[in-house]
Amino acid sequence: MSDPHQHSFNSPIGRIHLTEEDGALTGLTWVSRETSALHSDNAITGLLAETERQIHAYFAKALKEFEVPLAFNRGSAFEHSVWRAMQEIPFGTVWTYGDIADHVGGVARAVGGACGSNPIPLIIPCHRVVGSNGKLTGFSGDGGIATKQHLLDHESDQLSLF
Template sequence: MPGRDATLYSMTICFIDSPVGRLALEAEGEALSAVRWASTAEKAVGRPSPVLKEAARQLARYFDGKLERFDIPLVQRGTDFQNRVWRMMRDIPYGETATYGGMAMALGSGPRAVGMACGRNPLPIVVPCHRVLGSGGSEGGYSGGRGLPTKRHLLALEGVVLP
């Protein structure tokens, strides 16, 4: 179709089993475009691209405690504000956390807007929305996997102790 992004037509999907459930990894062209929790009924689409193979390898290393920062080409489609939040999340170091309020202050916004952008993150784990907490170190929310138990698991994997 004229005017449509050609990468939409070259999407591939593969699946990996992880300590937080079965994950679907999606690529558009040569970039990782989504990480999401998948059912066992879902099937792969296309042949795993090099970026999906590398994403699977890096996620396995992350879950083994051997990778602290992902180095994969990413594509994230969102509003300007969402993209700013997602860039800020990528800068939160492994084993550390930020707060919705602190991020909001840095962005000139409100904590709720930051939380909404976190919830729309198409690349959880790789873009570490699990590292964003509520005020006073409260867990806040988490929309991936089993919700807060998944967020707690990811934080514990990184050595973060919640109050």
């Protein structure tokens, strides 16, 4: 395993920090400007530049599906199955924790835990997962549920959660 490459940039939902290992995106987090400045590479890799480009295109409403290689360097087999299932949720659509549990053969509470440990939010769209009553639950992004609502609003003006 090679040393990770890292890159940070500003987005409409806060400062995003990306991590790449062995040619695949392995992490996306929201961090403070001070922290991210300490961890950014001086020479950005092609994958990190492409991921940033796609994120900006997403916020410009010019991209609905991210196409970058991903790798899970942590998590259980169950978490990996949940993260892969979340990647199947179409842009502008929400699934419930129960929907994903049915899809992967688990229970909604365990799916919630896997969503909460998603290492690449936004790219793996955990913001598209809601409670059985349509209620928004936690979100790892800066701003929490308000950011989740912002992302859902961004994806669909017609999406009704309540």
